Structures are given as structure tokens and as C-alpha cells.
Amino acid sequence: MKILGISASLRNARRGIGNVSLIDEITAISTEEGLNEFLTQEAEFHLKNFIEAGREELLPFDKMYTNLKKLKGNKGLSNSEVALTAALWSAKMLGAEIDHLSLSEYFTESKKSLDLNTLKEKLKNSDGFLIATPVYFGDRSSLAQSLLNMIRNDDELRDSLDTKVYAGIAVGAKRNGGQETTLIYQLMDMINSGMLGVGNDSETTSQYGGTGLAGDVGTMQKDEYGLKTAMGTGRRLARVAELMKISKKKSLVGKHRITFWLLQDKDDRAKEYIKELLLGVDSEQVEASIIEIADKNIFRCLACDICPTHVDVDESYRCIIKSKTDELEVLHKSLIDTDAVIPVAYSPVDRVGLESSYQRFMERTRYLRRGDYVLSDILSCPMIIEELGSDENLDIRMVTSMIRHHTILSKPIIAYEKDGVILNHEEVSNRFLRANSIIRQTVSGKLQVYAEGINHLKYNPVGYVLSAVKDAEDERMNKRIEMVTDRVGKIKLMAERRLKE
Numbered sequence: 001m002k003i004l005g006i007s008a009s010l011r012n013a014r015r016g017i018g019n020v021s022l023i024d025e026i027t028a029i030s031t032e033e034g035l036n037e038f039l040t041q042e043a044e045f046h047l048k049n050f051i052e053a054g055r056e057e058l059l060p061f062d063k064m065y066t067n068l069k070k071l072k073g074n075k076g077l078s079n080s081e082v083a084l085t086a087a088l089w090s091a092k093m094l095g096a097e098i099d100h101l102s103l104s105e106y107f108t109e110s111k112k113s114l115d116l117n118t119l120k121e122k123l124k125n126s127d128g129f130l131i132a133t134p135v136y137f138g139d140r141s142s143l144a145q146s147l148l149n150m151i152r153n154d155d156e157l158r159d160s161l162d163t164k165v166y167a168g169i170a171v172g173a174k175r176n177g178g179q180e181t182t183l184i185y186q187l188m189d190m191i192n193s194g195m196l197g198v199g200n201d202s203e204t205t206s207q208y209g210g211t212g213l214a215g216d217v218g219t220m221q222k223d224e225y226g227l228k229t230a231m232g233t234g235r236r237l238a239r240v241a242e243l244m245k246i247s248k249k250k251s252l253v254g255k256h257r258i259t260f261w262l263l264q265d266k267d268d269r270a271k272e273y274i275k276e277l278l279l280g281v282d283s284e285q286v287e288a289s290i291i292e293i294a295d296k297n298i299f300r301c302l303a304c305d306i307c308p309t310h311v312d313v314d315e316s317y318r319c320i321i322k323s324k325t326d327e328l329e330v331l332h333k334s335l336i337d338t339d340a341v342i343p344v345a346y347s348p349v350d351r352v353g354l355e356s357s358y359q360r361f362m363e364r365t366r367y368l369r370r371g372d373y374v375l376s377d378i379l380s381c382p383m384i385i386e387e388l389g390s391d392e393n394l395d396i397r398m399v400t401s402m403i404r405h406h407t408i409l410s411k412p413i414i415a416y417e418k419d420g421v422i423l424n425h426e427e428v429s430n431r432f433l434r435a436n437s438i439i440r441q442t443v444s445g446k447l448q449v450y451a452e453g454i455n456h457l458k459y460n461p462v463g464y465v466l467s468a469v470k471d472a473e474d475e476r477m478n479k480r481i482e483m484v485t486d487r488v489g490k491i492k493l494m495a496e497r498r499l500k501e
């Protein structure tokens with residue numbers, strides 16, 4: 001599978017032949033130590049480039065910038081390029097074919113810009129792409145914005161990128177400088193343009209992508225954990241791109257299972273609308289269940305130090321809350337026995353009579369995530385029935401929470417309501433049909449890939465010492481091996497039963 005790394009830095013070091021030589025240089029690296037040495041060397045080159053361009057003589061930056069542009073572009077890496085290189089290396093180590101380009105060569109102010117058709121072809125020919133951007137004002141660079149504008153304005157390009165996989169990396173000068181806002185906005189824009197979105201992998205606890213902390217030129221290589229998130233992003237992207245690619249080899253037989261997590265509703269508005277949408281799908285292909293959670297008594301998470309309570313097979317409910325009045329335990333099996341999760345909420349202006357367990361429920365799903373990502377690589381596609389003016393941003397919040405379950409995100413389905421009428425019903429129906437077809441692909445891909453083994457799904461308790469100790473104990477008891485064996489065994493059976501060439 002092909003992974004394209006896209007640099008959206010305004011201070012990118014690599015241009016022209018530098019894009020090609022970077023791929024050769026990455027390919028020659030065989031160990032993580034080798035990668036770190038290379039990144040340090042290239043960050044130092046970048047700093048040297050700045051010094052030679054006039055930094056020591058305190059040349060005004062516009063003059064320095066002109067000097068920098070005269071360089072060949074085959075040495076050094078800017079901060080976000082360092083993180084992108086780490087991600088590309090990780091993808092390469094999983095067998096991906098990699099490529100690299102710098103957006104500054106395509107979206108210049110001068111006539112010297114490269115042909116945009118070349119950029120479009122590179123996008124079309126890749127199975128997945130990584131965009132690495134510096135954080136500017138808590139958001140992407142204008143180069144990343146130009147790329148997005150190009151995709152949005154070009155129907156043919158957008159069609160050809162449909163269901164390709166996207167992941168992001170953001171590097172900022174400050175801790176909490178906006179790395180996550182940048183990643184989340186860009187993730188929303190990419191999935192809304194038709195791509196599938198993923199974050200970083202389980203090793204750095206499945207978040208929103210690569211997050212780097214680096215301000216001064218030549219410093220990103222010092223952010224060890226940031227580089228790990230970038231590497232995790234490269235791996236996650238490569239795995240999901242492979243999953244989507246392999247999905248074409250075998251197709252799903254019979255029905256796919258969709259579970260609607262109905263988390264917020266009033267007078268059954270959302271429930272009835274889901275039923276209406278289901279009338280439009282082929283009942284021979286879809287088995288849907290609506291889990292009514294909005295009115296359930298869901299206790300708040302205890303934020304306990306050891307979650308889940310123990311290592312066990314997925315069917316076992318392992319949250320510490322065992323009260324009979326809490327209604328999550330009885331839902332446990334139905335939550336996980338699915339091919340796709342569609343969290344659903346009705347979002348009205350008048351909230352009197354609204355039943356919502358939204359945030360309580362989301363926080364209680366922690367044991368599923370920490371139970372080695374039981375929802376891993378299933379499709380998640382938020383659905384909101386939103387009365388105009390309700391202003392709740394639930395699509396963004398659902399994406400933000402669901403991606404942490406190691407799911408694959410697709411375009412949210414938002415039905416806009418005014419005076420009790422859904423204004424965009426046809427579009428919503430089409431989006432729902434599209435989601436169903438993507439679900440069939442992801443199930444096929446997941447069953448094929450997972451039947452080979454899934455050891456990469458281990459929840460890594462970064463930041464939790466107690467959990468780490470408990471985890472080590474359970475590890476000794478071989479419990480986890482039993483759990484993984486059980487998971488793989490079931491998936492193998494399913495792969496035999498549910499797939500055909």
C-alpha cells in the first residue's frame with residue numbers, strides 16, 4: 001500500500017530532489033536508533049541552513065528567507081518535517097511504499113509553482129496520506145488550507161479520494177499550543193470531504209494523531225514522546241490503509257451489523273428517524289439494533305485507578321460499577337457485538353423533556369477502550385438530528401471521543417430540522433447508504449487482517465503507574481494471551497463464515 005507524506009510547513013527544508021532523496025534516506029534506516037540519529041542530523045542541518053542564510057549576522061528574516069529559498073532543498077528537516085519523517089519511517093517498517101511532497105512547492109505566490117495536476121495524481125495514487133502541519137494560531141497552516149480548498153473545489157478529485165485514509169500530525173511551539181485543536185479540525189474537514197480518518201495507534205493510547213512540541217528551528221527531535229505519537233500515526237495509517245486495500249479481495253456474505261447508540265432523545269424523535277432511514281436500506285444486507293441509552297440510568301465513571309477491573313475475554317463486563325440500579329452491565333454484550341457504531345443524538349433548541357446520557361455514557365466506555373480497544377477498527381459514523389439553532393457541536397464531540405476507541409471515522413450524518421421537518425432528508429439517506437457500504441468494506445478488511453494476528457492492540461497505560469503494575473501482574477498470569485487468543489479465534493471463525501472471494 002502507498003502512503004503519501006505531505007509537508008504543510010512554510011519553513012520546509014525539503015523541495016524538488018530533496019523529496020526523493022528523503023525517501024531514499026528513510027528507506028536506508030533499519031532501527032529506531034538509526035531514525036533518531038538521522039532526525040537529529042537533519043534538524044541540525046536545518047539550523048545550519050538558517051545560520052548560513054544569515055541568522056548569525058542578524059540578517060532581516062525576509063533576506064534570510066530569500067537565501068533559504070536558493071538552497072537545493074535536499075538537506076535538513078523543519079520541525080513538522082521531522083515528525084512526518086518519523087511517521088513515514090514507521091509506515092515503511094510495516095511494509096508501506098512511501099512518498100513525500102511539500103505543499104510550499106505547489107501553492108506559491110510566484111509563477112514557479114509546480115503543476116497542481118502532479119499533486120492531484122500523487123493524492124489519487126496513494127492509499128493513505130499524512131498531513132504534517134505546524135500549528136498556526138491553534139490551527140493548520142495556510143498551505144494545509146490550500147490543499148483542503150483544492151480538494152473541496154474539485155468534485156472529481158474528491159470522488160477519487162473517497163474512503164482513502166487520512167491521518168494528521170501537528171507541531172507547535174507551546175505545550176497545549178493547539179496541536180489537538182489543529183488535528184481535530186483537520187480530521188473533521190477530511191472526513192467531511194469523504195475520507196476515512198484515524199489517529200495514532202494504541203502504543204500512544206489512540207488519540208488524534210501526532211503531536212509535537214518544538215518552537216525553535218531544529219528542536220523537534222528532542223521531543224521523544226511527540227516523535228512516538230508521530231510514529232504511532234504512521235503505523236495506524238499504514239494498517240488501516242492496508243485494511244481498506246485488502247477489503248477489496250473478499251466481500252462480506254450476508255448481513256452487516258450496525259448498532260445505534262441512541263444517547264440523547266426527546267419524544268422518540270431520533271429513534272423514529274433512525275427507523276425511517278432503515279426503511280431505505282436493503283434488509284437482506286443490514287441487521288440493525290437501536291440501543292436506547294438516553295433514558296437509562298448510567299452511573300458516572302468512578303475514574304478508578306485500575307480499569308478494566310481485570311484482563312478477560314471481551315464478553316466479560318469489566319467495569320468496577322456493579323450496582324443493580326446501574327444499567328450499563330446489561331448492555332455490555334450488545335455494545336461490542338457489532339460491525340459499526342453509530343452514536344446518535346437528537347439536539348433540539350428546547351431542551352425541556354430531553355433525555356440524555358451522552359457524557360455519562362461516553363465516560364463509562366473507558367473500560368472498553370482500556371480492555372485492549374475492543375471496538376478497534378470498526379467504523380464509527382456519528383449521527384445527529386439537529387434542530388437549527390441548537391448549537392451543540394455534537395458531531396465534533398462524538399468524533400473526538402470515538403476516535404479514542406481506535407475506530408475508523410467516517411463523515412458524520414447530520415439531519416437538519418426546522419419546524420419538525422428534516423430539511424436535508426435525501427442527503428441524509430444517501431450518507432447513510434454510503435456508510436453502509438463502507439461498513440461492509442471495513443468488516444471485510446478487518447476480518448482478513450485480524451485473522452493474521454492482533455498483538456498491536458494492547459492498551460498501553462501511559463501516565464498510569466498503578467495500572468501498569470496491575471497490567472504486569474495480569475501479563476504474568478497469561479490472561480492477556482488467553483484474551484487475545486480468544487479474540488483472534490472468534491475472528492478467524494467469522495472470517496471463514498462471513499467472507500467470500
Ligand SMILES: Cc1cc2nc3c(=O)[nH]c(=O)nc-3n(C[C@H](O)[C@H](O)[C@H](O)COP(=O)(O)O)c2cc1C
Pocket residue numbers: 009010011012078079080081133134135136137138139171172173174175176177178214215216217
Ligand atoms: C504565524 C505563526 C503562528 C504560530 N502559532 C502557534 C500556535 O498557535 N501555537 C503554537 O504552539 N505554536 C505556534 N507557532 C509556532 C510553530 O508552530 C512552530 O515553530 C513549529 O515548530 C514550526 O514548524 P516547522 O518548523 O515545521 O515550520 C506559530 C508560528 C507562526 C509562524
